[in-house]
Amino acid sequence: MFRIITAVIGRDLKLAMRRQADIVSALFFFIIVVSLFPLGIGPEPDLLRKLAPGVLWVAALLATMLSLPRLFADDHRDGTLEQLALAPHPLGLVVTGKVIAHWLVSGLPLALIAPVLGIQFDLSADALIVLTGAILLGTPALSGIGAIGAALTLGLRGGGVLLSLLVLPLYIPVLIFGAGAVDATVTGLGGEGHLSLLAAITFASVGFAPWATAAALKIALE
């Protein structure tokens, strides 16, 4: 079981490494969007500190959306996906591997760069640690839920915009608890409650979303 997952992760990572430009541009999208906000609202540190969690999280959601359409599109085009769907091992496991690989190339870099961007918003060290932790904990859920949307919109015209229409409303709980954890740290309430709920959402969605995604892929491939 784990062999299938690790094999898919290894394969997807190798493919992603050949297309590093995609990873880098999603990352720069994140950086630019976050850096635009102070220009739009002014440089007062108090205001920025208040806005930072929300701004960083919304930018993270949007940056994750960028790479989602590619999640299955390439495999669909060259026929790999159909072979995977016909293979004897469950498609859900393959999707689990793909979701984890997607997180490694999209969510993980966001978490690593987020503290640097947090400094722009004058966040304290505590808040920066919680921010990194929250993004690390929350982004796997974004990849998992996003995979369902990517599978449903596979091969459709205007798939990218449609995908964001389907997926962004479902991201709201992650946004609320992710930004809430940082916000609670900034205001001194402590973000543990938010973080544990975020972890619960992530475990549930990484556990269940691949199977819903597998069902959606089978519908798309029929």
Place this chain on the structure above:
Amino acid sequence: MIHWNSFSDFLAMGGYGFYVWGSFGVTVLIMTVEPIMVARNRKTTIARLKRQMRAETRAENRNTAE
């Protein structure tokens, strides 16, 4: 047992007339326009399907004549 003393009282809604009638007005508008739109859509669909059906039977007749 009617609660209102006069028709103008009823319209004024104790000063909330704009909000109350704004709500009810839009609701009534939507609930009349939606069925009309659905009915019109049904009519055009039926007309289109009939046209398609006639075109298909004509094509079939031509094929059998040949």
Place this chain on the structure above:
Amino acid sequence: MKDRFNLYRFASPATFYPLAGAMIPYFAAISVVFGLAGLYLGMLVAPTDFQQGEGYRIIFIHVPASWMSMFIYLVMAFWAAIGLAFNTRLSGMMAQALAPTGALMAFLSLWTGALWGKPMWGAWWVWDARLTSELILLFLYIGYMALTAAIDDARRADKAGGLLLLVGVVNIPIIYFSVKWWNTLHQGSSVNLNKSSMAETMLWGMLLMAMCFWMYSIAVAFMRVRTIMLERERHTDWVKAELADKTAGDEK
């Protein structure tokens, strides 16, 4: 005897089409009767609310519209589950026929909520947990309609839409509780309709209006599903017979 109670017979579009057609006028009539009774009780008989004055009368459409917007989504998810489990054709059509009405109900709920909020809270929009959830529900409806509209193949549209509905219905409670939590943390305002102070006539008016909205939704969804059926099944004999009948009727 057995055949007569076969549910699969009603699940077939050829049987359901005339049945729905025959039932539409009844549902429409019941809706009008309930609506008139509800409006009579709510607008003419019900007393003034001691806190909100006459402005509270918006409740007679706000609450039914909110209920229906949630209920219709649940019904769509129910049809989606049936459709995915038993591969019935009718269920996908029903879900698609219900979606625009559900979205309109969500819109009405937001619209009346805004018009109620302005005099009561002094703002057209407040980030109240219930209003926010209603807005997200509208987004979910729009996502469903956009997805099914983007897929040309009707069977795939049904199944993909159905899956999205099931994912949505699992997520709705999570979204609702997260929004509620967010709302209490940020100390947003919320409506405190004191249930105990509600006069009996108000409650009856609201229930009658809810019945009116319910029957209206069924009537409109049946109207819409009949068109979808004709479109989808245009190559079957029963649709051809139906259309030929219409031709004779319209063009003499």
